[in-house]
Amino acid sequence: xxxxxxxxxxxxxxxxxxxxxxxxxxxxxxxxxxxxxxxxxxxxxxxxxxxxxxxxxxxxxxxxxxxxxxxxxxxxxxxxxxxxxxxxxxxxxxxxxxxxxxxxxxxxxxxxxxxxxxxxxxxxxxxxxxxxxxxxxxxxxxxxxxxxxxxxxxxxxxxxxxxxxxxxxxxxxxxxxxxxxxxxxxxxxxxxxxxxxxxxxxxxxxxxxxxxxxxxxxxxxxxxxxxxxxxxxxxxxxxxxxxxxxxxxxxxxxxxxxxxxxxxxxxxxxxxxxxxxxxxxxxxxxxxxxxxxxxxxxxxxxxx
Amino acid sequence: xxxxxxxxxxxxxxxxxxxxxxxxxxxxxxxxxxxxxxxxxxxxxxxxxxxxxxxxxxxxxxxxxxxxxxxxxxxxxxxxxxxxxxxxxxxxxxxxxxxxxxxxxxxxxxxxxxxxxxxxxxxxxxxxxxxxxxxxxxxxxxxxxxxxxxxxxxxxxxxxxxxxxxxxxxxxxxxxxxxxxxxxxxxxxxxxxxxxxxxxxxxxxxxxxxxxxxxxxxxxxxxxxxxxxxxxxxxxxxxxxxxxxxxxxxxxxxxxxxxxxxxxxxxxxxxxxxxxxxxxxxxxxxxxxxxxxxxxxxxxxxxxxxxxxxxxxxxxxxxxxxxxxxxxxxxxxxxxxxxxxxxxxxxxxxxxxxxxxxxxxxxxxxxxxxxxxxxxxxxxxxxxxxxxxxxxxxxxxxxxxxxxxxxxxxxxxxxxxxxxxxxxxxxxxxxxxxxxxxxxxxxxxxxxxxxxxxxxxxxxxxxxxxxxxxxxxxxxxxxxxxxxxxxxxxxxxxxxxxxxxxxxxxxxxxxxxxxxxxxxxxxxx
Numbered sequence: 001x002x003x004x005x006x007x008x009x010x011x012x013x014x015x016x017x018x019x020x021x022x023x024x025x026x027x028x029x030x031x032x033x034x035x036x037x038x039x040x041x042x043x044x045x046x047x048x049x050x051x052x053x054x055x056x057x058x059x060x061x062x063x064x065x066x067x068x069x070x071x072x073x074x075x076x077x078x079x080x081x082x083x084x085x086x087x088x089x090x091x092x093x094x095x096x097x098x099x100x101x102x103x104x105x106x107x108x109x110x111x112x113x114x115x116x117x118x119x120x121x122x123x124x125x126x127x128x129x130x131x132x133x134x135x136x137x138x139x140x141x142x143x144x145x146x147x148x149x150x151x152x153x154x155x156x157x158x159x160x161x162x163x164x165x166x167x168x169x170x171x172x173x174x175x176x177x178x179x180x181x182x183x184x185x186x187x188x189x190x191x192x193x194x195x196x197x198x199x200x201x202x203x204x205x206x207x208x209x210x211x212x213x214x215x216x217x218x219x220x221x222x223x224x225x226x227x228x229x230x231x232x233x234x235x236x237x238x239x240x241x242x243x244x245x246x247x248x249x250x251x252x253x254x255x256x257x258x259x260x261x262x263x264x265x266x267x268x269x270x271x272x273x274x275x276x277x278x279x280x281x282x283x284x285x286x287x288x289x290x291x292x293x294x295x296x297x298x299x300x301x302x303x304x
Numbered sequence: 305x306x307x308x309x310x311x312x313x314x315x316x317x318x319x320x321x322x323x324x325x326x327x328x329x330x331x332x333x334x335x336x337x338x339x340x341x342x343x344x345x346x347x348x349x350x351x352x353x354x355x356x357x358x359x360x361x362x363x364x365x366x367x368x369x370x371x372x373x374x375x376x377x378x379x380x381x382x383x384x385x386x387x388x389x390x391x392x393x394x395x396x397x398x399x400x401x402x403x404x405x406x407x408x409x410x411x412x413x414x415x416x417x418x419x420x421x422x423x424x425x426x427x428x429x430x431x432x433x434x435x436x437x438x439x440x441x442x443x444x445x446x447x448x449x450x451x452x453x454x455x456x457x458x459x460x461x462x463x464x465x466x467x468x469x470x471x472x473x474x475x476x477x478x479x480x481x482x483x484x485x486x487x488x489x490x491x492x493x494x495x496x497x498x499x500x501x502x503x504x505x506x507x508x509x510x511x512x513x514x515x516x517x518x519x520x521x522x523x524x525x526x527x528x529x530x531x532x533x534x535x536x537x538x539x540x541x542x543x544x545x546x547x548x549x550x551x552x553x554x555x556x557x558x559x560x561x562x563x564x565x566x567x568x569x570x571x572x573x574x575x576x577x578x579x580x581x582x583x584x585x586x587x588x589x590x591x592x593x594x595x596x597x598x599x600x601x602x603x604x605x606x607x608x609x610x611x612x613x614x615x616x617x618x619x620x621x622x623x624x625x626x627x628x629x630x631x632x633x634x635x636x637x638x639x640x641x642x643x644x645x646x647x648x649x650x651x652x653x654x655x656x657x658x659x660x661x662x663x664x665x666x667x668x669x670x671x672x673x674x675x676x677x678x679x680x681x682x683x684x685x686x687x688x689x690x691x692x693x694x695x696x697x698x699x700x701x702x703x704x705x706x707x708x709x710x711x712x713x714x715x716x717x718x719x720x721x722x723x724x725x726x727x728x729x730x731x732x733x734x735x736x737x738x739x740x741x742x743x744x745x746x747x748x749x750x751x752x753x754x755x756x757x758x759x760x761x762x763x764x765x766x767x768x769x770x771x772x773x774x775x776x777x778x779x780x781x782x783x784x785x786x787x788x789x790x791x792x793x794x795x796x797x798x799x800x801x802x803x804x805x806x807x808x809x810x811x812x813x814x815x816x817x818x819x820x821x822x823x824x825x826x827x828x829x
Contacts, residue, residue: 004685055660108653109494122492123660129651132362147780151773158769192719195781195792199726202777202796206730206770210737213766241740244686245733248679252729255675256722261667263354263660264722271726 006243015235016228019288026285030173033180040183045190048137050130051077052094052107055084055123056115062088074114076107084262089123140194144175147198151205159212162293167208170286174204174277181273192267200274203249207242207282214238215290231287246279308813316809320700326707349710352717352791353654355668357661358488362652363461363500365481370453370646371446375401378423382439385419403439410434453645454481461485461500461648463641468496483648491657495634503603503647504638506557509549510589511597511609520546528552535605536626547606549599553589555582563639565632566622572632574623576639583619591615600625602635668721675725676702683732687739690815690829694735697810701731704802709795717791727799734771734807738763743829752827756815760808767804775800 046053064081071079071092078095094107108125128136148168156164178197182189214234222230250272257268329337329346337346353360379398386393392408407416416437420429426445432438441449458475461483465473474486490496512529517539520531529548537545559582566575578586590598590612600608600623607625627635680698683691705724709716742759750758778800781793 003688004682006686057659109497112494121657121659122655123657125653125655127650127653129649132652143780147777150776150780154773154776192792195719198777198781199792199796202774203730205773205777206733209770209773210766213769237744238740240743241733241736244736244740245730248682248732248736249726249729251678251682252675252725255678256671256725259667259671259674260722260725261664261718263664264718267719267722271722 022284050133196270204278323703357658587617701806720791723795731803
C-alpha cells in the first residue's frame with residue numbers, strides 16, 4: 001500500500017458551484033494584467049530593447065555608489081547596476097543611446113577600460129543591436145501566435161470547436177496572467193522568458209486536454225445528467241492526476257530555481273508561476289467555460 | 305491481451321542498450337575515453353558556449369555599400385559607352401542606385417537599347433517619359449552581389465579567425481546577409497572584434513601635388529583624382545590633412561603575398577612582399593614617378609606617404625606609420641588574410657567567461673540530480689511498487705534522452721538542462737495518468753490483469769492528445785532562433801517523445817513481468 005496520499009481516493013468536490021466566482025476572479029485578473037502590461041509595462045531585457053550587459057565579479061568588496069558614479073560618467077546612456085549572488089557579482093546593464101548603431105558594440109570595451117584598474121573577472125558580456133532586438137520581439141510574438149493556432153487546430157480536430165475555444169481562452173488567460181505577473185514584480189522579460197511562456201502554454205494545454213478528454217468520456221457515459229455534473233465528475237476523476245503531475249513538475253522546478261544559478265532564474269520563476277496558473281485554469285477556467293459555449297452532444301467525435 | 309508481444313520486449317531491450325552505450329561516454333573523462341579502442345562510441349554531448357565559455361558574434365555584412373560601389377562602376381562604364389557611341393544625353397544623375405538621364409535625340413533610342421542589352425542580365429530600364437530613362441540593377445543582380453560579398457566575407461573572416469588562433473571556430477551564414485561566428489574558448493573577443501571591424505582595403509596610389517591642401521580644403525577638386533584624409537598628419541587647425549591621389553595606376557592590396565611586422569630603426573613597421581604581377585607593376589609605377597609621393601591608403605585613410613627616391617623593383621617594401629608593435633602585427637595579419645569586400649557590423653554578441661560556464665555546469669548538474677531524487681522519492685511514496693517501475697522507466701528515459709542528444713550532436717545549453725529537468729517532471733505525467741486510471745479501474749473489481757489492461761488502454765489516448773499539444777508548443781520554440789532557447793526546445797521535444805515511449809512500453813512490460821512473477825490477488829495502488 002502506498003505511503004502517501006495526495007487526496008483521499010473518493011472525492012466529490014462540487015467545482016462548478018463556484019464557477020461564476022472563479023470566472024469572475026479570472027476575468028478581473030485578466031484585465032488587471034492587461035492594463036498593467038500597457039500602463040506599467042514590462043521590464044524588457046536587452047534581448048528586446050537592444051543594449052549591453054556585463055557581469056563582473058569583483059575580487060574585493062565594491063562600493064556600489066562609487067561604481068554607479070563611475071559608470072554614469074562614461075555617458076553611455078541609461079545604466080542599471082544590480083548585485084547578484086554573494087554581493088561581489090555585479091550586473092551592469094546599459095540601455096544604449098539611440099541612433100548610434102556603429103558605436104554600440106564598443107560599449108562593452110568602454111566599460112571594461114573604465115574598470116581596468118580594479119581586480120575583476122568578467123563573467124559574461126552581451127550586446128544586442130537595436131535591429132536584432134526588434135527582430136527577436138517579432139520572432140517571439142510569431143512563435144506564441146503560431147503555437148496557439150497549432151494547438152487550436154489540433155483540439156478542433158480531436159474534439160470539437162467549443163473545446164478548442166475553451167482551451168484557447170484558458171491558454172490566453174495563462175499567457176496574459178504571466179505577463180501581468182512579470183509586470184507587477186518587474187522581473188526581467190527576455191528571450192528565455194518567451195521560451196518559458198511557450199512552455200507554460202504547452203504545460204497548460206496538456207493539463208486542459210487531459211481534463212477535456214475525461215469530460216468527453218463522461219459525456220458519452222452519462223447522457224442524462226447536466227453538463228455541470230459531467231464536468232464535476234470529470235474533474236474529480238482527474239484531480240489526483242492533476243495534483244500529482246503539478247507537484248512533480250514543481251519539485252523539479254524548485255530544485256532548478258534554488259540551485260540552477262542566476263542566469264536562468266527568471267526563466268524558472270516564469271515556469272513555476274505557469275504551472276500554478278496552468279493547473280488552476282484547467283480546472284477553473286477551461287472547464288466551466290465549456291458550460292457557456294454551445295453544446296451539442298451528438299457531435300462528439302470519437303477519440304481513439 | 306495481457307501478454308506483451310515479443311517485438312515490444314525486443315524494442316525495449318534494444319533502446320536500453322542503445323541508451324547505455326551512447327550515453328555512457330558522457331560519464332567519463334576525455335582522457336579515459338581516448339584510451340578506449342575506436343569501435344566503442346566515445347562521443348560526448350556538445351556543450352553550448354554558455355556552458356563551456358566562449359563568444360557568439362552575429363555579424364551583418366554591409367552589402368548595401370557593395371551594391372552602391374558596383375552600381376557606380378556600372379554607371380561610369382555606361383557613361384563611357386554613351387560617349388563612345390555618340391549618344392547625347394543630359395541631366396545624368398544617380399539616386400538610390402537608380403540612374404536617371406534624358407536622351408537628347410529620340411532617334412537614338414534604338415542604339416541606346418542595343419548598348420543596354422549588353423547589360424541585360426544585370427539591369428532593368430524603363431522610360432519615365434518620352435526622354436527620361438531610369439536604369440537600375442534587377443533583383444537577380446542584387447542577390448548575386450549579396451551572395452558573393454557574403455561568401456567572400458565568410459572566407460576572409462575564416463582566415464582572420466584562423467590567424468588569430470582560435471580552436472574549432474564555427475562560421476555560418478545566417479539569413480541573407482549575416483554571419484554567425486561561434487568561438488569556443490574565446491572569452492575576451494575585443495581584439496578579434498576590432499580586427500573584424502576593419503575592412504583592410506589597401507591601395508598604393510600616387511599623390512597629385514597640383515592642388516595644395518588649402519585648395520582641397522576649400523572644396524576644389526581635379527578630374528581623375530580622389531581625395532583622402534591623412535591618418536597621421538594634422539594641419540595647424542587640428543583637422544586631418546587632405547591629399548588628392550590619382551585614380552590611375554592604383555595597386556591594390558590583393559597583389560600582396562606576404563606581410564609581417566618588423567622593426568625599422570627601432571620603430572615598428574610592416575614589411576610586405578608582392579606577387580610577380582604586383583612586383584612588376586610596382587616597379588614600373590615607382591620608376592615612372594621618381595620624386596613624387598606614394599600614398600599608402602588603408603580603409604580610405606592615408607596611413608603613410610613616403611617619397612619615391614628610386615624605383616622599387618624587388619617587389620618588396622615596408623609600410624611606415626605611427627604604429628605600436630601590436631598594431632603593426634595586426635595590420636600585417638589583416639593584409640595576409642585579405643580585404644573584406646564590405647564593412648562588417650557586429651549586431652549581437654554574447655560572451656560567457658570560463659568561470660560562469662563552469663558554475664552553470666555545476667549548478668545544472670546539481671539541480672538535475674536533486675530534481676530527479678525528489679521526484680523518484682515522491683513517486684515511490686505515492687505509488688509504491690508501481691512508483692519504482694515508473695522510476696526505472698524514468699531513469700532509462702533520461703539515458704535515452706542523453707543518448708539521442710549525444711548521437712545527433714545536439715548542443716546542450718543551460719536552458720537545455722532546464723528542459724531536461726522539466727522533462728523529468730513532466731515525464732512522470734504519462735505514468736501518473738496510467739496509474740490513476742488503474743486506481744479507478746480497481747474500484748470496478750476486475751482481475752488484476754484486466755484492471756491493468758483497461759487502465760493502460762483508457763489512459764493511452766489521453767497521453768497522446770496531451771503530449772501532441774505540448775509538442776506543438778515545443779516545436780514552435782525552434783522558430784525563436786537564438787542558440788540557448790533552441791537548446792531548450794530540442795531537449796524538451798525529444799524529452800516528450802522519449803517519455804511517452806518509456807512510460808507506455810517500459811513500465812507496461814515491467815508491470816506485466818511483475819504480475820506474472822507474483823500473481824497478486826489484488827492490486828494495491
